[in-house]
Amino acid sequence: ERAEVRGKATDDAKDSQRVSEAKARGADLADVTEYVEAEEVGKSFRSSDDNKDSHGDAIDVDAKSSEGDDSSSPEVWGEDAKIVDDYEGRSVVVDGLSRSVIESKGSNSTIVRAYVVGSRDSLRSFLRGGRSGREQQEGEEKLHDTARHSSAEEEVYAVQRKREAESKRGLIRPDEAEGREDASDPGTVYGTLERDFGDWGVYTPTGAQMSSSEVWGVLLLADVYGPITENTQALVDKIVFECQPVVVLVPDLFRDYPWTADPILDADGTERNEDGKSYEEWRAAHPERRVDVDVRAAAAVLRERYAVSSIAVWGTCYGGGRALEAAAGWYPGGPGSYYEDALGDRRAPPHVDPVACVAWYPTRYDARKLFGRDHEGFRTFEGGKDRSVAVMAVFAEDDSLAGATPEDATLLKERLDEDPRIKDSMVKIFPDQKHGFAHANLGSGGASRGDGDELYETDRFSKEDFGSAQAPPVGGDAEVACLLSTAWMETYTRVFLPTAGTPVRFDADERWSTLEMEGRPREDGRDVRAELEEAIAKFEDVEIDLSRMPQSSSPLLDERGSELFDEIEKGREKFIYDTLKKYNISDDDDEESFERKFQKAAADGALNDLLVDANVDDSGNAYW
Numbered sequence: 001e002r003a004e005v006r007g008k009a010t011d012d013a014k015d016s017q018r019v020s021e022a023k024a025r026g027a028d029l030a031d032v033t034e035y036v037e038a039e040e041v042g043k044s045f046r047s048s049d050d051n052k053d054s055h056g057d058a059i060d061v062d063a064k065s066s067e068g069d070d071s072s073s074p075e076v077w078g079e080d081a082k083i084v085d086d087y088e089g090r091s092v093v094v095d096g097l098s099r100s101v102i103e104s105k106g107s108n109s110t111i112v113r114a115y116v117v118g119s120r121d122s123l124r125s126f127l128r129g130g131r132s133g134r135e136q137q138e139g140e141e142k143l144h145d146t147a148r149h150s151s152a153e154e155e156v157y158a159v160q161r162k163r164e165a166e167s168k169r170g171l172i173r174p175d176e177a178e179g180r181e182d183a184s185d186p187g188t189v190y191g192t193l194e195r196d197f198g199d200w201g202v203y204t205p206t207g208a209q210m211s212s213s214e215v216w217g218v219l220l221l222a223d224v225y226g227p228i229t230e231n232t233q234a235l236v237d238k239i240v241f242e243c244q245p246v247v248v249l250v251p252d253l254f255r256d257y258p259w260t261a262d263p264i265l266d267a268d269g270t271e272r273n274e275d276g277k278s279y280e281e282w283r284a285a286h287p288e289r290r291v292d293v294d295v296r297a298a299a300a301v302l303r304e305r306y307a308v309s310s311i312a313v314w315g316t317c318y319g320g321g322r323a324l325e326a327a328a329g330w331y332p333g334g335p336g337s338y339y340e341d342a343l344g345d346r347r348a349p350p351h352v353d354p355v356a357c358v359a360w361y362p363t364r365y366d367a368r369k370l371f372g373r374d375h376e377g378f379r380t381f382e383g384g385k386d387r388s389v390a391v392m393a394v395f396a397e398d399d400s401l402a403g404a405t406p407e408d409a410t411l412l413k414e415r416l417d418e419d420p421r422i423k424d425s426m427v428k429i430f431p432d433q434k435h436g437f438a439h440a441n442l443g444s445g446g447a448s449r450g451d452g453d454e455l456y457e458t459d460r461f462s463k464e465d466f467g468s469a470q471a472p473p474v475g476g477d478a479e480v481a482c483l484l485s486t487a488w489m490e491t492y493t494r495v496f497l498p499t500a501g502t503p504v505r506f507d508a509d510e511r512w513s514t515l516e517m518e519g520r521p522r523e524d525g526r527d528v529r530a531e532l533e534e535a536i537a538k539f540e541d542v543e544i545d546l547s548r549m550p551q552s553s554s555p556l557l558d559e560r561g562s563e564l565f566d567e568i569e570k571g572r573e574k575f576i577y578d579t580l581k582k583y584n585i586s587d588d589d590d591e592e593s594f595e596r597k598f599q600k601a602a603a604d605g606a607l608n609d610l611l612v613d614a615n616v617d618d619s620g621n622a623y624w
Contacts, residue, residue, distance in 0.1 A: 077349040078300030079130065080105055084113070097240055098123055102249075104301050107293035108344035112255060114298060115227040117236045118247035118306075122215040125307035152496040156207045160200055202497065211497040217308035218248040218489065219299050219326075219352065221319025223436075226258030227251065230443025232316075235482075238442065239314070242486045247306045251298035253291050253319075257282075288332035289342040295322060296349035309496075312356040312489045316439055320362030320393075321403055324412075327357035327389045328370035328421075329378030338378070350382045356492040358485045359393045361435050363403040371415035371422065379421065390424040390492040391416055394481050396433040404435055409515060417505065424503035426488065428517040430477050438481040480517075579606050 081104035099117050106112035199205050218239060222232045227250035236248045259282055263271035270278050277285075302308050315323030329351055331337045341348045369376045381387055395409040402408075409429050416425040430437065491499045505513045580586070583597045583606070601607055 076300075076304060077297050078104060078302070078304035081130075081301045081305045096120055096244075097237065102301070104297065104305075106251075106255075106297045107290045107341050109346060110255070112294055112297070113252045114301070115233070115236065115250040115252075116247065117233075117240045118215075119240060119244040122245035122247050123306070125215070126305050130305035130307055152210055153202055156202055156204075156210050159206055159210075160204075207497055211494055213245065214309045214494060214496060215245045215247060215306070216310045216312065216493045216495075217299075217302035217306060218243075218246060219295070219302060219311055219313045219354070220248050220250045221253065221295065221313065221315040221322045222250055223317035223319060224254070224259040225261060226254055231439050231441070232443075234442035235316070235439050238482060239486060242483075243490055247302065247308060249298055249302055249306075251294055253294055253322075254286055257285065287342075289337060291322065292325075292331055292337070293341050293343075293348055295326060296352055299326075299352040299354075300349045310355045310493045311352065312358070312493050313352060313354040314358040314360075314485070314489070315362060316360045317363055317404075317436065320359035321365035323354075323357055323359045324362055324365050324367075324370055324391070324393075326352040327354055327391055328375060329353075329387060330370050330376055335376075335378065351378065353381045353387075354389060356489050357389055357391045358488060359391070360438050360481070360485075361394065361396055361399055361401070361404040363401055365403055367408070367412045367415045371412070371419040373418050373420070375415075375419060375421075377421075387421040388423045389421060390488065391422055392425070392485060392488045393427045394438060394485070395427070395429045396435055396437055397429055397431045398433060399435045401435055406515075413515060424492070424505060426484075426504050426512060427515060428481075428484070429515050430481065430517045433477055438478045441478070477517075575609055582606070 081102050083100045084103050085101040086099065096119055097117055098120050099115075102114050102116055103111050104114070201207070220227075220232070220236060220239070222229070225232070232250060236250060239248050240246055259279065260273040263273060263279075266272055272278055273282055299311055299313075302311055313323045313326045315321065325331075333342065337348075338351070339348060371377075377387075379387055393409065393412055395404060395406060397406060399405055406429050409427050413425070413427040416422050416427070502508075507513065511518050579601060583601045585594065585597050585601075589597065
């Protein structure tokens with residue numbers, strides 16, 4: 001009876017808590033007890049006609065769900081993600097990567113697509129049903145007494161103990177044949193434990209292998225051209241290939257309505273898209289609070305469906321500003337907007353909570369609100385732990401867009417340095433580069449205006465906060481930026497055996513903590529093509545002076561094959577034969593004997609007739 005009373009009290013407490021939460025959200029509650037069957041009073045759900053057993057009795061839905069229901073709960077963001085398209089057969093598989101398009105619910109429960117790339121091994125969790133599927137599998141294994149481990153550290157020790165157990169062998173009994181054992185007899189084992197202390201504990205090869213096998217996620221927030229562009233896809237492939245095992249997810253923050261690659265100028269010189277909207281009018285169609293919920297929902301997909309151990313957020317241009325906001329835990333509608341979806345009645349997704357952030361030439365953000373001692377972001381992660389993020393930002397020296405200028409880089413660095421939530425930071429300005437330099441030419445081919453004229457891919461990044469025109473990158477700065485960024489993420493995304501040591505901003509080598517990116521000499525604006533054209537225009541042809549090429553006065557005739565030439569050649573051959581015979585020079589002579597006989601012939605002048613006079617021209621500089 002005590003247990004029954006205690007259970008009823010617990011249920012009443014849960015119901016009271018649910019009612020309180022519903023009232024807090026402003027829900028109108030009504031007592032419908034008199035409208036339900038007596039046997040269904042007190043249950044969470046009303047049974048439908050299908051919820052009957054073979055005898056027609058109602059089934060306890062609560063009891064059924066507690067036993068394990070495979071259906072996804074609509075209250076868990078990201079669980080509903082599903083693959084709707086893949087790239088099998090449309091791309092050559094030489095890198096072991098899997099490319100697909102998924103769908104999941106975003107703000108206002110609207111379906112949002114995302115481009116996903118990951119190494120094939122890293123996608124196992126998705127195929128198993130994500131986090132819920134993994135928990136169900138672990139529950140079944142626990143039910144069958146299969147060992148489970150509560151932490152990676154315990155799993156490392158379990159692997160090492162298993163290796164020890166497998167290294168033991170039964171003792172051979174005297175009556176057994178020499179060199180043979182009875183497989184059915186467990187026998188006894190040596191009492192002395194022979195342990196390999198070189199691989200015992202966490203900081204060992206086994207621990208390192210366990211750490212390197214962690215699958216972490218990258219939430220890539222693209223520029224205003226959206227996720228399905230050649231440049232963004234090439235960047236995703238590059239990240240996945242260099243950082244395996246990893247899953248990179250690029251949500252379509254513009255919901256199939258990105259900014260046009262070919263804007264049209266109106267009479268006032270304003271660029272407009274195919275619908276006649278200017279850039280600012282197009283931006284207004286994508287409200288900040290809706291984009292914020294879509295970003296958080298995409299992060300939930302990485303956690304729930306791909307079961308990643310941690311998340312890094314990476315943004316380019318427009319996405320760079322959103323990446324910094326996610327790292328700071330800052331929301332456009334203020335802290336209160338974290339709890340609600342402005343366009344829907346569903347509770348908003350949890351924080352993105354990245355452990356690392358990479359922002360390339362970010363735009364449209366307020367560094368003073370995001371970072372610093374007086375920041376306006378959240379101080380903790382979703383689970384209550386203090387927020388701790390490593391932030392890296394890449395800027396271009398010749399960038400004039402708001403948020404991405406060198407002055408903005410200086411301000412961002414100052415705010416990051418004084419923010420206690422930032423465990424490490426690195427802000428770099430690449431000299432002689434413009435907006436979009438690091439990813440604007442990663443894709444194969446280029447954009448075209450449609451009139452047959454070829455257009456550099458960077459020409460699309462102009463005038464607005466998605467870039468400015470420039471020639472293709474030089475000096476390998478794009479590659480350097482990418483390598484630094486992937487190394488930054490790999491350094492700070494490990495959960496098990498995380499990176500330890502001095503933060504980059506406090507490193508003894510101050511080159512990494514300064515703003516200017518070193519490594520190559522600054523360009524002086526040299527235009528090689530202009531120099532070549534100028535050299536061609538000033539070129540003066542020089543008339544050849546044939547007077548320095550007089551007719552040959554050689555005793556040997558120029559025309560080979562004449563009778564006189566043959567007579568001279570025969571005479572030379574006879575002279576050589578007579579000389580060799582006179583001084584007894586033969587092929588059997590060793591090197592010393594040959595040298596002695598040859599020097600004797602030269603001293604006697606016997607070889608003079610084989611030499612030809614050299615004729616020098618009038619200048620005294622040319623001869624043959």
